[in-house]
Amino acid sequence: MADFIARIKPKKSSVSGEVPTASDLEVSEISVNTADGKLFVKHTDGSIKEISGSSGASDGSVRTSDPQITTAALAQYASEDATFGQTGRAGQFLKIEASCASWVVFYSSRAARTADAARASDENPAQGVGVLMEVFTDQAETVLITPSVLYFNDDVNEGAEVYAKVVNQDATTQAVTVTATVVPIEGRSLYEAEGTARIKGLSVESASLATNASEFLTLKQTARSGQFTKISTSAAARVIFYSTTAARTADSSRQQGSTPLASSGVLMEVVTAGAETLEITPAILYQNSEPGAAGELYVSVTNLETIATAITVTVDVVPIEGRGAYLSELNELLDVDTTGVANGDAIVYDAAASKWVPDQLISLSSLKTEVAAASDFADFQSRIAAL
Incomplete structure (x- = not known):
């Protein structure tokens, strides 16, 4: 046949x-x-x-994406909500092209877009409300985003997309076409197959601090480079992140409200009025510049409450790991938890937690001792189980 x-x-x-x-x-x-x-x-x-698949390019070229949307016909100053696909869950804007005079606003969530609907074009958005970037064009033109701006999708279980509002600023009723050139941050596996961002929620807690007192802390498991997306404080606080311990020491006398010097090692400074959560929009990148240091960031926390209290700071970050360029310790791997590690421990896989965790293995000397002491095989099994 x-x-x-x-x-x-x-x-x-x-x-x-x-x-x-x-x-x-x-x-x-x-x-x-x-x-x-x-x-x-x-x-x-x-x-x-x-x-999208890997291009296989080896010439170092940047892998960009050019998602495009076109609105319905809009009268002057009319708007339409839009969603840009093919962006990854986080990434970097390079340029925006619009087909006519327009106002284009990008958001980290649908809720942020809804909350921002009534804001006028000449009014600046408030801090931490989810506005990633806004672009104005006077005609059909392309705007280079310099300095570059980062984006991320903060909607849980949503796809690799970014939300926008497009306003026609032209006197003529027309459809508006907007093309965004972006670099999706995908690396090795920052984003799971479902498009979920591998965001890590990390926390540090100070001792009880008097009003205006400060404490130096270290935020672990950040990887050596990454992106801030959100920060929460348990009380009113001033929180500053640094790229080195030396930068933190040098900056310790700077007063609140004064601007840090350029290249001073200050990565980000946040002041909260109480227990609150702020989205970091536009997103901010971080890096650890400490020679030989692990994947961690250096923090200064100041209590701004009128009473003594401990301050808990929780930060959501997207570690940028790529091919492992920034990994220097086991605890920087996202599926490894080294909490409580002790001398002589090995790492074993915990299926319930879906992580590798430290555990004591039976040493050869212990095994020999139990073999010698056992009266029979059943006794030996009991002794081994008890180790």
Whole structure:
């Protein structure tokens, strides 16, 4: 009998830049653009998603994405909410292109976009409200984002996308097309298959501090480089993050409200009015510049309450690890918990916690002792189980 070879041919286009529409595909059906080498799939929400893979480039070129949206026809000053796909859960804006005079605002969550709906274009957003970036164009033009601005999606269990509001500032009613050129931060596995950001919530707690008293603390397991996304304090506090211990010492006498010197090693300074949580928007990168140090950051915490109290600071970060360039200790691995490690411990896998944890293994000398003391095999088993 002859062999039959079945060939599966997905829908395709050989026209560069052409993307399938929702009506072209069924949910989970794929399509390929042979001119651009891109693969697309229809999502369960009816949208078309590009399936990204590693380009395999070895020339050091930056892997960018160019998500684009087009609004309905908008009258002057009318707005429309939009969602940019293919961004990753976090990344870096490089440039924004608009087809006409416009005001484009990017947000870390849908709730932030809703809360910001009534703000006028000449009014600055408040600190920590989820506004990542806003761009104004006077005509059809491209705006380079310099200095570059980071973004992240703070909506739980949402996809690799960023939320925006687009306002037509042109006198003519028209649809507005906005193209964002971004660098998704994906590294080795910062984002799981579902698109969930691997955000770590890390905490430090001071001793009981008198009013305006400070304490130096170290925030562990941050990796040597990463991105701040959120910070919470248990009470009114001034919290400063540094790239080195020397920078923290040199900055210790600087008064609240004064600006740190350029290149002083101050990464970020946050002042809270009480127990509150602030989104770090625009997002801020951090790095540890301490020679030979582990994946940690150096912190100064000052109590701004009128009574003595301990201050707990919780920070959400996205460690940027890539191919392990910043890993110097086991506890920097996201699936390793070295809490309580003691001399002689090994790491064993805890399936319940889905982490590698420290544990004592049976030493050869202990095994020999129990063998010698056991009266029979059953006794030996009991002795080993008790170790």
